[in-house]
Amino acid sequence: MAATIKDIAGRTGLGLATISKYLNGGNVRAANRAAIDEAIAALGYTANNFARGLKTNRSRTVGVVIPELSNLFVTTIITEIEDALRSRGYAALICDCRTDEALEAEAIRFLLGKGVDAILNMPVGGTGRHLSPALAKGTPVVLLDRAIEPLASAVDTVMIDNISAAREATAYLLRMGHRRVGIIVGPEAVYTAQRRLEGYRQAMRAAGIEPDPALTCSGGYTIEGGYACAKRLLAARADMTALFVTNYEMTLGAVIGFNELRVRMPDDVSVIGFDNLPLSRVIRPALTTVAQPMTEIGRAAARLALIRLESPSEQPERLTVLEARLVPGESVREMAMGRV
Amino acid sequence: MAATIKDIAGRTGLGLATISKYLNGGNVRAANRAAIDEAIAALGYTANNFARGLKTNRSRTVGVVIPELSNLFVTTIITEIEDALRSRGYAALICDCRTDEALEAEAIRFLLGKGVDAILNMPVGGTGRHLSPALAKGTPVVLLDRAIEPLASAVDTVMIDNISAAREATAYLLRMGHRRVGIIVGPEAVYTAQRRLEGYRQAMRAAGIEPDPALTCSGGYTIEGGYACAKRLLAARADMTALFVTNYEMTLGAVIGFNELRVRMPDDVSVIGFDNLPLSRVIRPALTTVAQPMTEIGRAAARLALIRLESPSEQPERLTVLEARLVPGESVREMAMGRV
DNA sequence: TACTAAGAGCGAAACGTTTCGCTTTGGAGG
């Protein structure tokens, strides 16, 4: 039905091997090259990926396993990955595991069964057990955003230094004279949430302040959680003068909550948000945020996967730590010295 | 390296054909069935998808082409689709075409080259030309959210009745006594945006009101656009008493804009938003929204694709129109009669 | 003109499955 390499051979009078070689970048005499090109166009030939995969054991397909597709941080990264891969002929098989470890393990198995050449994973499980089938099979793995210690030497990891990013954001608030600094953190089980909380604590202690549990609220990395925490923190600690919100969704929620309560930024509460996505740039007063380089994360991950797949001789570092920057806005005010 | 059907045959003493038949659901004597199962477990056998695809020309893979991955409406639907497909052994290859017609056409070709069994597409291009390679090849196509008239009889379409949803939302505002009703619409080129605007106009005219261009603002379906439009409309028409925002992102933006301007809902302006996503339910006052059945859209699309793939005898309707409902909140107030 | 590398071109085998068209088998009914 569809044209095959054999049809091309028939039409051009050349041999199978020659056509195949040409298609894979080999050298062919100019006249023959023209003939092959002509035949391909005339017959509408496309290589059969099944046959090719059967011989080469390569699918030019990469699996992406993420905890949650409905999250702007995730989708921004995936968009970048997908773009980079597609331009090199790779397609992305995406599995949303709904933040469920069992589903995540199943997704990995499923993708391996589909013959993916590599796996990109923003892991839910902290043990890395779900990845062992991939490692056993020799499939390259790139971890996104979250490290898994026991796998550090077996997989690539791309992330930011969450502790120092959080520490610097908190230190900035302290430097501006704030003392009662609240934090809205993510789920306890999530790697980045732990590290961001740790960074906050380090900064507080370095300033001689013991973190007040009543100033910490867990917002589950969701808009609703951020919204609820903003209200809860204000109710529990009316004297809170600054707040650090540790992801984009919760920042959005907190801003909406503050607005509803007529709490003004930065006059009533100074705020540092997370992730410099479109909205953060547009609302007034402009938010001061910790900006993760999402585009670079995606690109770096795609690049690593491609290197592992196509240039096995190159041996890039296992760990890529990208830098988050504090993007100044107008949502933090400097406290009068007297009030400190 | 990996175990093949031949290894199973060797270990069990059975023939290739028997193993294959069993794997594909055929009948086999109980004793042999046990032997095969044992061998599969012992050897860790998994069917080779390339070989299988080569014979059957089926990849158990479906392509999904969408304009934009960073959009909650899109990702909610995709999550559902992916889930439904995966449970039936199908994987989803996702291509974000960045709202670019040329990229969209390329994505379709790319996916066909990958051998996808079906294509789900939320189309950017209105002509449907980009789908002709798929139709030529006989690959089933399901359109999401947006129809393409010339293809009505060749592809499946799953969407809501945008005109009537918008008409009813607007009519509700009119029924509550509002006359100066604004609308934030999406991009002119987008099917749903056109229809929603049309529904609004129909309702206004039915109430004897000629739509005021100064009460229409295009927010490009983005958070920033909704935010900007909310401010622009208030500036242009301070006497606007109600506003209809026609997608989720713009609704979020408008709410933030109103909050910043200290415009209270519903006291100063009544608001009907779009899409009943988590946030819409949680903010105060609760938003009145047009809720699209996103879960059902995803499920219906997946179901159609699966039927076309696995039950060619069934002939479902080409067009599936799902119902959007008006979910009442507290963001619309009834105007005093005198003010009408 | 003759010779020689290097470059082009070639056929056949192999990848792991499904499927076609048979043959064998087990056991129910007589």
Added chain:
DNA sequence: CCTCCAAAGCGAAACGTTTCGCTCTTAGTA
């Protein structure tokens, strides 16, 4: 104990590539 038939089992061919190990051309050199 036979007969018979549906069910179960079978071998071989085919799917469309890539690749191995050759042979044949070609063009440059002597």
